[in-house]
Amino acid sequence: MTESEFQSAVIEYAKMRGWMVMHTRPAQVRPGRWATPLSGNPGFPDLVLVRPVHGDIVFAELKKEGGRLSIGQKAWLTALKAAGAEVYIWYPDDMEAIVRRLGRTPS
Numbered sequence: 490m491t492e493s494e495f496q497s498a499v500i501e502y503a504k505m506r507g508w509m510v511m512h513t514r515p516a517q518v519r520p521g522r523w524a525t526p527l528s529g530n531p532g533f534p535d536l537v538l539v540r541p542v543h544g545d546i547v548f549a550e551l552k553k554e555g556g557r558l559s560i561g562q563k564a565w566l567t568a569l570k571a572a573g574a575e576v577y578i579w580y581p582d583d584m585e586a587i588v589r590r591l592g593r594t595p596s
């Protein structure tokens with residue numbers, strides 16, 4: 490499973506379970522060169538999922554199997570966690586746990 494197939498699967502499932510989805514993905518700026526046109530600190534997580542009905546917000550960095558976090562990604566996840574956010578690094582092998590989390594209705 491490629492990273493983009495994995496992302497699509499997570500996004501599709503999240504939408505199905507009533508989450509609003511914010512997803513940033515890189516664009517090709519010239520042949521062979523990809524960049525995500527954002528300003529601010531680099532490395533913001535791939536996905537922000539919000540379920541307003543439940544007051545639920547999740548930040549997730551998605552990685553292909555064996556993929557590693559950049560320094561910026563680490564900094565963002567650490568900062569968000571310190572600020573009380575629910576953060577994840579999700580790999581394709583985590584699909585079962587992802588489905589469990591996104592399908593869960595908080596009490």
Ligand SMILES: [Mg+2]
Binds near residue numbers: 535550551552
């Ligand atoms: Mg990623």
